[in-house]
Amino acid sequence: MHYEHIEIEKKWRRIWEETDMHRTNDDTPKPRHYCLDMFPYPSGEGLHVGHWRGYVLSDVWCRHMKMKGYEVLHPIGWDAFGLPAENAAIKKKVHPAEGTMMNIKNMNRQLVEMGTMYDWSREINSSSPSYYKWTQWLFLKLYERGLAYKHEAPINWCPSCRTGLADEEVIQGKCERCGTEITKKNLNQWFFKITDYADRLLRNLEDLEWPSRVLTMQANWIGKSYGAEVIFKVKECDEELPIFTTRPDTLFGATYMVLAPEHPLVKTLTTDECREQVDEYVRKVQSITELDRLSEDKEKTGVFTGAYAVNPVNNEEVPIWISDYVLMSYGTGAIMSVPAHDERDWEFAKKFDLLIRQVILPPDGNNNLESAYTGEGTMMNSGDFDGLSSRGGFEQVVDWLAEKNLTRRQVNYKLRDWLISRQRYWGAPIPMIYCSNCGIVPVPESDLPVLLPYIENYEPTGTGESPLAAIPEFVKVKCPNCGCDAKRETDTISQWVCSSWYFLRYVSPHEDAVPFDEEKVKIWLPVDLYVGGVEHAILHLLYSRFITMVLCDAGYVDFQEPFVRLFNQGMICRRSETSGRLEKMSKSKGNIVNPDGLVERYGTDSLRAYELFIGPPEQDSEWDDSGIEGVYRWLRRVFNFVMDTKFLEGREMSREVRRYIHTTIQKVTEDIERFHLNTVISSLMECFNNLQDFNRKHPGRFYKESVEEYLRLMSPVTPHLAEELWHHLGNIDSIFNEKWPEFNSDFVKEDTMLIVVQVNGKLRDRLTVPVESNQKFVEKTANESEKVMSAIKGKTIRKIIYIPGKILNIVAN
RNA sequence: GCCGGAGUGGCGGAACUGGUAGACGCACGGGACUUAAAAUCCCGGGAACAUAAUCGUUCGUGUCGGUUCGAUUCCGACCUCCGGCACCA
Numbered sequence: 001m002h003y004e005h006i007e008i009e010k011k012w013r014r015i016w017e018e019t020d021m022h023r024t025n026d027d028t029p030k031p032r033h034y035c036l037d038m039f040p041y042p043s044g045e046g047l048h049v050g051h052w053r054g055y056v057l058s059d060v061w062c063r064h065m066k067m068k069g070y071e072v073l074h075p076i077g078w079d080a081f082g083l084p085a086e087n088a089a090i091k092k093k094v095h096p097a098e099g100t101m102m103n104i105k106n107m108n109r110q111l112v113e114m115g116t117m118y119d120w121s122r123e124i125n126s127s128s129p130s131y132y133k134w135t136q137w138l139f140l141k142l143y144e145r146g147l148a149y150k151h152e153a154p155i156n157w158c159p160s161c162r163t164g165l166a167d168e169e170v171i172q173g174k175c176e177r178c179g180t181e182i183t184k185k186n187l188n189q190w191f192f193k194i195t196d197y198a199d200r201l202l203r204n205l206e207d208l209e210w211p212s213r214v215l216t217m218q219a220n221w222i223g224k225s226y227g228a229e230v231i232f233k234v235k236e237c238d239e240e241l242p243i244f245t246t247r248p249d250t251l252f253g254a255t256y257m258v259l260a261p262e263h264p265l266v267k268t269l270t271t272d273e274c275r276e277q278v279d280e281y282v283r284k285v286q287s288i289t290e291l292d293r294l295s296e297d298k299e300k301t302g303v304f305t306g307a308y309a310v311n312p313v314n315n316e317e318v319p320i321w322i323s324d325y326v327l328m329s330y331g332t333g334a335i336m337s338v339p340a341h342d343e344r345d346w347e348f349a350k351k352f353d354l355l356i357r358q359v360i361l362p363p364d365g366n367n368n369l370e371s372a373y374t375g376e377g378t379m380m381n382s383g384d385f386d387g388l389s390s391r392g393g394f395e396q397v398v399d400w401l402a403e404k405n406l407t408r409r410q411v412n413y414k415l416r417d418w419l420i421s422r423q424r425y426w427g428a429p430i431p432m433i434y435c436s437n438c439g440i441v442p443v444p445e446s447d448l449p450v451l452l453p454y455i456e457n458y459e460p461t462g463t464g465e466s467p468l469a470a471i472p473e474f475v476k477v478k479c480p481n482c483g484c485d486a487k488r489e490t491d492t493i494s495q496w497v498c499s500s501w502y503f504l505r506y507v508s509p510h511e512d513a514v515p516f517d518e519e520k521v522k523i524w525l526p527v528d529l530y531v532g533g534v535e536h537a538i539l540h541l542l543y544s545r546f547i548t549m550v551l552c553d554a555g556y557v558d559f560q561e562p563f564v565r566l567f568n569q570g571m572i573c574r575r576s577e578t579s580g581r582l583e584k585m586s587k588s589k590g591n592i593v594n595p596d597g598l599v600e601r602y603g604t605d606s607l608r609a610y611e612l613f614i615g616p617p618e619q620d621s622e623w624d625d626s627g628i629e630g631v632y633r634w635l636r637r638v639f640n641f642v643m644d645t646k647f648l649e650g651r652e653m654s655r656e657v658r659r660y661i662h663t664t665i666q667k668v669t670e671d672i673e674r675f676h677l678n679t680v681i682s683s684l685m686e687c688f689n690n691l692q693d694f695n696r697k698h699p700g701r702f703y704k705e706s707v708e709e710y711l712r713l714m715s716p717v718t719p720h721l722a723e724e725l726w727h728h729l730g731n732i733d734s735i736f737n738e739k740w741p742e743f744n745s746d747f748v749k750e751d752t753m754l755i756v757v758q759v760n761g762k763l764r765d766r767l768t769v770p771v772e773s774n775q776k777f778v779e780k781t782a783n784e785s786e787k788v789m790s791a792i793k794g795k796t797i798r799k800i801i802y803i804p805g806k807i808l809n810i811v812a813n
Numbered sequence: 814g815c816c817g818g819a820g821u822g823g824c825g826g827a828a829c830u831g832g833u834a835g836a837c838g839c840a841c842g843g844g845a846c847u848u849a850a851a852a853u854c855c856c857g858g859g860a861a862c863a864u865a866a867u868c869g870u871u872c873g874u875g876u877c878g879g880u881u882c883g884a885u886u887c888c889g890a891c892c893u894c895c896g897g898c899a900c901c902a
Contacts, residue, residue, distance in 0.1 A: 172899085213817050213897075220816075220898060227902080245902060258902090300900085323900095330901045337902085343814090344900050414901050537897080571896095582895085613838070615826065619819080620895075627825065630838045633853095670829080679827070682837035689837090756833045761883040763833060801882055807832050811882045 003639040005603030009720040013115065021734060022117040024073045026507075026520055033070040034524050035062050036506075036563075038532030038540070039079040039126075039499045042103035044088050047110045049593045049611065049623060050572035050585040056611045057569055057677060058531040059116045063716035064672050066117070067740040073524055074117060075506040077124035078104050081132070082495025083161055083177050086426035090459060096426040097454065100127060110595070115604050115719050117736075122509045126498040131505065132428035133449035134515035135498050138547070139420075139431055140442050141554060147193045148420075150440065154262070155419055157185035162460035164189055166419045166494065168221075168539045176539075184286070187464050190430060190491065191417040194546045198222055198413040200560070201545055209565040211618070214537045221538050223414025228398050230407045232257060232309040232336065235317055239265055241309055244331030244412055247341065248401075249393035251313045252382040253359035254336035257320045258302065258348070260328040261285045269320060271306030278303055278322065285324045300325060300348045311336075312406045313397065314383065323348065331412055339372065346372035357381060360390060418543065420494045423466045425458035427492030435479035435486035444480050450488070466490045500543040501551070503527055503562055521557055530563040533571065541566075567675060570620040582622060593623055605718035606632040612677040612717065634685050635721055638714070641692060642725045647704040654698075657706045660690045662747040668713050669743060684714055704729060709741050757782045758809040759791040767808075775802045782808055 016022065037058050040051075047055075062074045080100045089099035104125070111118065124131055142148040156165040160180035164187055169176040194201075202222045205215050227246035234241060241257065259266055261282045270278045281303045302323030311318055318336075325344055326335050339349035339356040349356050358369055360377040367380070376390035385393050401407035421430065429450045431443035443450055453474050458467050468474050468490040479486040501515070507524045508517035541563070548562040571584045574591040583589050598607050610628040615621035653661065664687040671680045691710065695702050708729060715722035715735050726735040750771065755778050757765045765787040769778060779800065782788050788810070795812035802808050 216816065217897065223901065225901075243902080247902080298900090325900045325902095327901065335902045342902070344902075347900090412901075534896085573895095613825090622825075624825070624839080627839055634838085637853095674829090678825095679837080682827070685837055754833080758832085758883070761832095761881090766833070799882065801832095803832060807883085809832080809882050 003636045005605065005635075005720075006600070008724045009115065009604050012720045012723045013112065016117075016734075019734075021736065022074075022119050023121060024075075024119045025071060026523065028071045030069060030071040032073065032524060033062075033065045033529075034073045034527045035065070035529045035531070036074075036503055036527045037076060038530070038536060039077065039502050040107065041079040041082065041084045041495075042100050042107055043084065044092065044099065044103050044106075045587050045592075046103075046106050047595065048572075048585050049595050049598070049607075052114065052595055052607065053572055053611050053617070054531055054533065054569045055111065055114055055116060056608045057567070057617055057675075058529075059114070060608075060612065060677060060716040061529065061531075061672070061675075062117055063719060063736060064740065066736060067712070067716070067738060069739070072117075073506065074119065075122040075124075075509075076111065076116075076118045076120075077122075077502060077506070077509075078126065079495060079499050079502070080104065080125050080127035081427045081492075081498050083163070083422075083424065083426075084495075085127075086424060086458075087161065087177065089426070095454075095456075096458065097127070113599060113604060115608065117719075122506050124502065124505050124509050126495070126502065127426070129449045129451055130510075130512070132452075132493075132498065134505070135428045135493060135501070136431040136443070136448050136450060137445060137515055138497065138501055139493060140445060140448075142192055142550060143432075143442055145550065145554065147196065147550060148190060149193065150188060150190050152186060152188040154184040154186050155189055156182045157187075158182060159462075161424070162462040163423045164419055164421055166496065166539075167416050168418075168496075168542070185464065187421075187423075189419055189421040190432075190489075191419055192497075192546070194418045194542075195413060195415055197546050197549055198224070198415045199411075200549060201415075201542065204545070204561055208561060208563070210563075211534075211566065211568050214534065214541070214566065214568065217537045218542055221415065221542065225412050227410055227412065228401075228407050229332065229410040230312065230336065230401060232312060232318075234265075234269060234320070235308040235310055237269070237307075239268060241265065241320075241334050242332045243334045243336045244410060245336060247338065247390075247394070248397045248407070249379060249382075249385075249388075249390045250338040250341045250359055251311070251336070251397055252379075252385070253338040253340050253357045254311050254318060255316075255339060255349070255355040255357055256318045256337045257309050258326045258335050258337050258345075259305075259320065259322045260326040260333040261322050261324055262328040263322070263326075263333045266305065266322055269305050269307040274304060274306035278305055281322065300344070300351050302348065302352065304352075312401060312404070319354070321348075321352070329416060330414065340369055341373055343372045343374065418546075420497055421491040422494050423464060424460055424492055425452075425455065425467045427495060428452065428498065429468065429474075430489040430491050430493055432489040433477055433479060433486050434489065435481060435484060437484055438479055438481040438486075441479055441481050441486070447480070452492075466492060468492070496539060496543050497547075499540055500547040503544070504551075504557070516556075518556060525557065526559050526561060527563045528565060530566045531569065532566075534568040537568075567618070569617050570615070572614075572623050573620055574623045584620075585623070593625070598625070598628060602628055602632040603635070603720075605721045606635055609635070609681055609717050613681040615678055617675055617677050631681070634688065635718060637692070638688055639721065639725065641688075641695070642707055642711075642728060645695060645702060645707075646700070647702050647707060647729070648700075649704055651703075651705045653703050653706045653709075654694075654701055657691060657694055657702070658747045659750070660687050660694070661706055661709050661741075662744055663687070664713060665709070665741045665743040666745075666748065669740070672716070680717065684710075684717070687713075711735060712738055712741050753805050755782075755805070756807045757785065757788055758807060759788065760811060760813075761809060762791075764788050764791045771805075775804070775808075778802065778808050782810070 035058055062072045066072045085100050086096045089096035156170050158165055158175040158180055160178045170182050174181055202224055225246050227244055228248045229242050229244050232241045302321050305320045307320045308317045309320055337345040339345040340358040341360055359381045361380045362373050362377045379385045379388045379393045398407055429452055431450045433441045435441050453471055461467055475487050477486050477488050504516040507520035511517055544562050549560050551557045552560045573582045573584055585592050610631045613631055664683050667683040668680050711722045711726050723735050752768050753771050755767045765785045767781050792812045797812045799811040
């Protein structure tokens with residue numbers, strides 16, 4: 001009999017489908033487990049071996065949980081709206097609706113071929129009206145709660161995708177999707193008020209079982225800082241300039257102020273003599289891209305406005321400058337500048353020859369600074385506050401100014417509100433109506449969904465309006481309030497909104513009256529284990545947390561955090577043909593490995609096992625085709641062994657075999673639970689080598705139960721092969737309805753133990769002694785060893801260290 | 814610059830809370846089977862020295878120090894690679 005993997009795998013997939021093996025039941029007395037893969041977008045390129053990794057990982061986990069007695073919810077669906085899908089469609093000149101359907105079909109085939117246990121009856125698609133109806137509903141809920149607002153602001157604009165983007169979608173000044181440099185564009189846009197939740201989003205991080213780097217990334221992104229808002233009065237003028245500082249203890253060192261070029265008071269403050277250069281500078285700043293503005297090696301630029309402010313602590317007059325290193329979107333858009341104790345201010349002061357005054361003495365006593373000193377120290381040149389520590393000074397300066405109503409304690413966040421309008425076709429229309437009588441009117445819930453019309457010219461316009469604006473039948477509408485002619489909002493909702501609630505939809509994917517069945521949400525959520533790449537560390541994971549909190553506040557769900565445990569699988573890398581370096585697999589880098597050929601040659605089970613065997617799942621790994629050979633050999637040997645051996649009936653194992661099996665049960669179970677899937681494969685291979693050895697040495701003494709136990713252990717990794725051999729042994733029911741093997745520690749005990757004998761920490765001999773031996777006996781045996789004797793010859797024994805069952809170390813000199 | 818992660822044979826990697834470094838696999842070498850090859854099976858591989866083989870000795874987990882009877886594991890300094898963030902006052 002040959003190991004005909006193709007036929008075996010096809011056969012079992014068919015049977016599993018016919019018998020509804022992977023259907024998840026809501027009504028069950030079993031404990032429940034919700035394991036979720038991150039929402040994939042239907043890409044035309046399909047899945048490569050890098051994508052496989054995450055899906056195999058979660059599938060192995062789920063199959064193991066099922067055998068452990070859990071009712072497992074393991075659904076899948078498609079993040080089908082949005083830029084990726086639409087950009088691909090435009091490139092191939094296919095309508096996004098059709099392109100998306102084609103891609104879904106292909107990826108669906110691949111996921112099925114992987115032998116995954118998804119419950120396909122729960123498949124969802126974020127671009128279907130039955131889904132996006134509820135994305136629109138979500139928008140209305142946020143609007144009702146004052147968390148969705150329209151606002152004109154200079155937003156991130158991608159000239160290539162021709163749409164606005166959220167801050168989170170701009171990576172180092174470039175578009176997250178296409179890499180084009182981002183510019184600013186003033187547009188009237190819809191935002192979600194995620195900043196209202198900044199503090200909760202930060203605090204709740206403590207309770208999450210997430211990789212620490214993701215927690216750190218989120219905390220940094222939220223960027224909470226404690227400080228004070230201090231008011232500087234403008235000289236000879238009624239205007240006030242509030243600034244935010246985290247270092248009120250350095251106020252006496254504030255020798256000038258800087259406003260963002262976009263600051264509303266720039267026009268008012270600028271003197272006639274300076275107006276020309278200020279106007280020119282403002283124009284220049286507006287014209288450069290975000291990337292250039294942020295670039296690190298850029299020299300500081302700026303101009304003097306001609307105006308002066310008064311430093312509230314010492315009534316000193318300080319010049320007011322403008323510079324693009326001050327951002328309008330953080331704090332108040334204005335800063336006090338303390339060049340002696342801030343690197344950026346130092347650089348600026350040096351360049352424009354502004355006064356630098358040291359007000360903090362470092363612990364080393366240096367009072368002649370050659371660069372900004374940003375640490376803590378003792379206050380100096382600070383009037384009555386001299387001699388106070390930075391910390392004490394912070395409090396006292398604030399208290400003193402607060403009495404004069406010139407300051408208050410203040411917490412600031414880097415997090416900005418979430419821009420969700422997209423000037424693109426392929427998304428859920430924002431369910432809002434503009435009426436000349438009533439203003440902004442939400443579409444009544446009963447009118448949802450606002451259907452996305454099927455149009456021929458869906459390409460982005462670049463005018464700042466979506467292609468929908470050119471469709472009169474879409475735009476024209478009656479005001480739901482007064483019945484007059486009104487206009488629809490024509491922007492669409494960012495796909496990140498679609499994916500920030502999808503995990504709720506899986507519990508009741510066909511529900512028509514509500515977005516999700518609240519009772520079912522109660523029994524299944526929050527998600528117990530979320531598996532996906534680290535690339536979503538900020539974007540998707542932050543948005544989903546926010547949306548869940550809002551739904552919790554609104555009483556739709558009873559938990560704040562959607563994902564209890566998160567596992568990030570490492571990327572599969574390969575040398576890129578273009579750069580020659582190890583890089584993440586992607587079509588553009590030309591380093592893709594297509595799984596289809598490998599599946600044909602070695603089978604799905606081999607590829608599944610190899611995806612795990614390649615390395616620790618949380619780390620990046622380099623792909624190497626040749627390694628799969630070894631995994632394939634193992635599976636074929638198992639197949640041949642089971643097919644060719646005549647096993648003894650009866651539920652009994654020989655002692656030696658039982659020890660191998662139980663050692664492996666323990667190891668495999670522990671390793672799956674710790675996600676060490678690579679060593680799961682090693683131990684399964686090792687165990688099989690031992691079993692086969694035993695069978696060669698003692699032919700005809702192998703019990704069926706032993707193989708069955710082994711097959712159970714293999715089954716999450718190689719489901720098809722395990723199922724085939726399971727049935728070959730005469731079992732009728734599926735192996736996945738079996739229980740996970742129980743480990744029994746009595747069965748791994750041996751009669752003897754190995755004691756390593758060291759002299760001065762160096763290995764000298766290995767002793768095999770009965771397990772019940774005490775230290776005295778071990779010492780005596782060691783003393784009889786020639787190797788040990790020669791090592792301690794002529795030396796005095798100073799100390800003996802004995803670790804029971806492990807080691808005996810003799811210290812002698 | 815700041816914050817993470819990593820550095821172990823020719824290669825991927827293993828070693829749970831300090832206790833036999835190199836499990837498992839790839840590639841390689843030798844052998845068996847074969848007319849031959851492929852496939853399969855068996856055996857062997859960290860390095861150096863030594864030896865006719867064996868026995869053996871020394872070195873060895875990025876570098877240099879430290880703690881310890883004992884360090885891939887803990888501490889300190891540094892080097893390299895990868896990832897994230899980056900004018901957030």
